[in-house]
Amino acid sequence: MAQIFHRSTNFISKVSVFFGALLAALALGGVMGLARAPYLTNQNVTREQPIQFSHKHHVGDDGIDCRYCHTAVESSATAGVPPTKTCMNCHSVLFNNAGYLEPVRESYRTDKSIEWVRVHRLADYVYFNHGIHINKGVGCSSCHGQVNQMPLMFQASPLLMAWCVDCHRNPEAVLRPRDQVFNMDWKAPANQAEIGKKLAAEYKIQSVEQLQSCSTCHR
Amino acid sequence: MSDHDIDGSMHPHEAHQQDSHEGEQVEDLTLRERPLDLAAVRAKLQFKSGPQYWRTIEELAEDPHFEDLLHREFPRQASEWDEAVDRRDFLKLMAASLAFAGLAGCKANEQANIVPYVKQPDGMILGKPLFFATAMPFPASRPL
Numbered sequence: 001m002a003q004i005f006h007r008s009t010n011f012i013s014k015v016s017v018f019f020g021a022l023l024a025a026l027a028l029g030g031v032m033g034l035a036r037a038p039y040l041t042n043q044n045v046t047r048e049q050p051i052q053f054s055h056k057h058h059v060g061d062d063g064i065d066c067r068y069c070h071t072a073v074e075s076s077a078t079a080g081v082p083p084t085k086t087c088m089n090c091h092s093v094l095f096n097n098a099g100y101l102e103p104v105r106e107s108y109r110t111d112k113s114i115e116w117v118r119v120h121r122l123a124d125y126v127y128f129n130h131g132i133h134i135n136k137g138v139g140c141s142s143c144h145g146q147v148n149q150m151p152l153m154f155q156a157s158p159l160l161m162a163w164c165v166d167c168h169r170n171p172e173a174v175l176r177p178r179d180q181v182f183n184m185d186w187k188a189p190a191n192q193a194e195i196g197k198k199l200a201a202e203y204k205i206q207s208v209e210q211l212q213s214c215s216t217c218h219r
Numbered sequence: 220m221s222d223h224d225i226d227g228s229m230h231p232h233e234a235h236q237q238d239s240h241e242g243e244q245v246e247d248l249t250l251r252e253r254p255l256d257l258a259a260v261r262a263k264l265q266f267k268s269g270p271q272y273w274r275t276i277e278e279l280a281e282d283p284h285f286e287d288l289l290h291r292e293f294p295r296q297a298s299e300w301d302e303a304v305d306r307r308d309f310l311k312l313m314a315a316s317l318a319f320a321g322l323a324g325c326k327a328n329e330q331a332n333i334v335p336y337v338k339q340p341d342g343m344i345l346g347k348p349l350f351f352a353t354a355m356p357f358p359a360s361r362p363l
Contacts, residue, residue, distance in 0.1 A: 047330075072345040080345030083336035111337050118331040 041158040047117040049152065051103050059184060060148035066140055066182050073140075077129040081116060084108050119153045120144075127219045136203045137175040141184050142167075148184040168211040172196030175203070255280065 038044055058064050067073060072080035084107045091101055107114045122128050134140075141147065145156025157163055167174055173188065175196045180186045189195065210216065260280040264271075277285035304312065343349045 072347070076344050076346035078346035081333045081335040083339040085336075085338045107337055113334040113337055116333040116335070118333050121331060 036158065036160065038158075041160060042119075042121070042155050043158045044154055044156070046152045046154045047119055049117055050114055052100060052152065054151045055147045055153055056149055056151045066147075073130045074134050075131050077127075077131065079130045084114060119155050120159065122159060126217055128217070134181055136171075136205055137178065137181060137199055138167075138171075139174070139176045139181045139183065139186055141186060142174045146184050164217065165212065168216070169208060171205055171208075171211065172200050175199040175205070255282070 034040060059066070066079075069082040069086055070079040071082070072078055084104060087101075087104045088108050091104060095101055096105075103114060106112075133143075143157050147153070173192060173196060176183075176186055177195075177199065205211075255276060260276065263280055271279060273279035275285070339345075340349065
């Protein structure tokens with residue numbers, strides 16, 4: 001009886017098994033890479049805002065504290081976006097004829113909010129609280145980057161769960177003394193491991209197991 | 220009906236198959252009315268061997284009336300709605316709708332706006348509820 005398959009089928013089947021596995025691995029890698037790419041995480045994507053508000057100017061040049069505008073950051077889950085009134089505290093006097101501030105004045109006149117475009121967005125199933133991080137010595141710039149060098153705001157971190165968990169596994173690496181939390185230029189000192197341990201004890205930071213528990217963030 | 224015999228006569232069983240809802244006296248095909256001829260069934264089964272699986276004796280006996288009944292799917296009085304969406308198409312549409320509803324929920328880079336206050340109420344901490352006293356207790360001797 002004649003052979004059903006030609007001899008070359010042996011080779012072809014071996015090669016196709018190899019390439020099939022390769023293709024599956026590439027496809028999986030592609031999907032996982034895409035999920036981590038700025039295209040989906042929005043990392044480093046600068047958003048067009050209704051007013052060209054520069055954090056670099058207000059924080060870097062003028063030295064205004066974060067909490068002057070983001071008043072709720074120490075006590076609430078959200079840092080809070082300031083009301084138009086906060087802008088007008090200064091800009092009723094400073095640059096009060098500037099054309100590019102007209103939307104601010106218009107908002108104040110007409111009592112209609114300025115519609116800012118959201119830059120940092122967490123998934124709805126994450127319970128994130130700004131207050132607890134600030135009060136336990138996690139600085140603004142640890143997550144938001146050096147905002148004092150950002151003319152237009154962008155998201156400096158990927159905001160992926162892996163990125164959150166990195167820090168929850170090893171919080172000592174980013175803990176700062178209380179007076180450094182709002183310092184945009186803080187860099188970890190050489191003996192951070194030692195200081196971090198001391199600060200973790202001082203702030204009564206929970207165990208790594210507790211910090212990594214699902215219900216710490218997903219409630 | 221177009222496919223009658225030329226002389227217009229029809230076998231009663233045939234008539235039932237073709238047009239069960241027009242006849243005055245609908246012949247009931249449910250099995251209760253047709254007692255099984257057990258002797259014939261036994262004769263049929265006599266030459267079968269090996270395991271047999273069946274749900275009813277009629278199925279085992281390969282009763283033609285029973286097979287006709289199965290073929291028509293809805294035994295009595297029920298009729299299918301031919302023109303409109305039938306059950307299977309309806310299920311198909313529902314499944315597709317659910318799947319596409321899930322797809323429509325997937326959105327990357329959706330722009331969201333933040334709409335802050337123009338003049339924030341006193342004492343408000345954004346993200347926290349602001350409670351007011353809506354009733355004021357006062358001592359009797361002193362008006363509010």
